[in-house]
Amino acid sequence: MHNITLIGMPGSGKTTFGKTLAAGLSYHFIDTDDVIIQTYHKPLMELIDEYGTEGFITLEGKVLQSIYTNQAVISTGGSAVYSDDAMQYLKSTGIVIYLHHQLDVLAQRVGNLVTRGVVCHSGCTTLEDLYEERCPLYEKYADLTVDFTGCSVEQCSEKLLKTVQAYLKEHPNC
Numbered sequence: 001m002h003n004i005t006l007i008g009m010p011g012s013g014k015t016t017f018g019k020t021l022a023a024g025l026s027y028h029f030i031d032t033d034d035v036i037i038q039t040y041h042k043p044l045m046e047l048i049d050e051y052g053t054e055g056f057i058t059l060e061g062k063v064l065q066s067i068y069t070n071q072a073v074i075s076t077g078g079s080a081v082y083s084d085d086a087m088q089y090l091k092s093t094g095i096v097i098y099l100h101h102q103l104d105v106l107a108q109r110v111g112n113l114v115t116r117g118v119v120c121h122s123g124c125t126t127l128e129d130l131y132e133e134r135c136p137l138y139e140k141y142a143d144l145t146v147d148f149t150g151c152s153v154e155q156c157s158e159k160l161l162k163t164v165q166a167y168l169k170e171h172p173n174c
């Protein structure tokens with residue numbers, strides 16, 4: 001399989017730039033948050049309330065491992081990296097790209113963690129602590145990191161597409 005999975009903090013642009021990347025490469029596009037919603041017929045916030053943090057992480061991990069596709073850009077939710085099995089599965093289907101942002105930029109975009117429906121494995125309540133907990137996980141699973149520091153929406157989109165095209169040229173089997 002030749003998929004491209006995007007990981008990163010909430011608000012890093014996985015959904016937005018996943019779509020433009022898929023269009024640029026003529027790949028399919030899948031947003032795993034949408035797959036969860038369609039599977040459970042409920043909004044994410046409702047699922048987080050109902051199942052709790054650990055329950056949601058388990059549920060998300062199962063949904064991620066049920067995705068069977070080829071030549072697709074797969075935009076995950078920010079919490080996907082809490083499921084090692086799911087990340088190993090996604091890595092086995094192609095490459096994993098971490099969309100990296102500075103904390104201060106994300107802070108302007110994310111707002112309140114609870115009302116946005118962000119789950120923290122260790123129970124942290126601030127974006128700073130979440131960033132500290134998550135960054136090592138995103139780095140651990142990434143085959144490639146794209147740094148969006150200082151980029152506008154258009155520049156992010158272009159940088160991601162160019163980086164992936166160069167990577168695929170160098171690694172034609174991916």
Ligand SMILES: Nc1ncnc2c1ncn2[C@@H]1O[C@H](COP(=O)(O)OP(=O)(O)O)[C@@H](O)[C@H]1O
Nearest residue numbers: 009010011012013014015016017151152153156
């Ligand atoms: N570089 C950027 N500059 C300005 N706004 C951005 C940038 N990247 C993303 N955004 C905006 O941030 C919001 C969150 O992006 P989204 O794709 O939903 O992120 P994710 O799926 O990673 O949570 C969107 O409204 C998007 O337009």
Ligand SMILES: O=C(O)C1=C[C@@H](OP(=O)(O)O)[C@@H](O)[C@H](O)C1
Nearest residue numbers: 010011044077078079117118119
């Ligand atoms: O980081 C998180 O804990 C989450 C991020 C969300 O997706 P985005 O990263 O696309 O915002 C969504 O999966 C859910 O609300 C949990």
Ligand SMILES: [Mg+2]
Nearest residue numbers: 014015076077
């Ligand atoms: Mg998203």
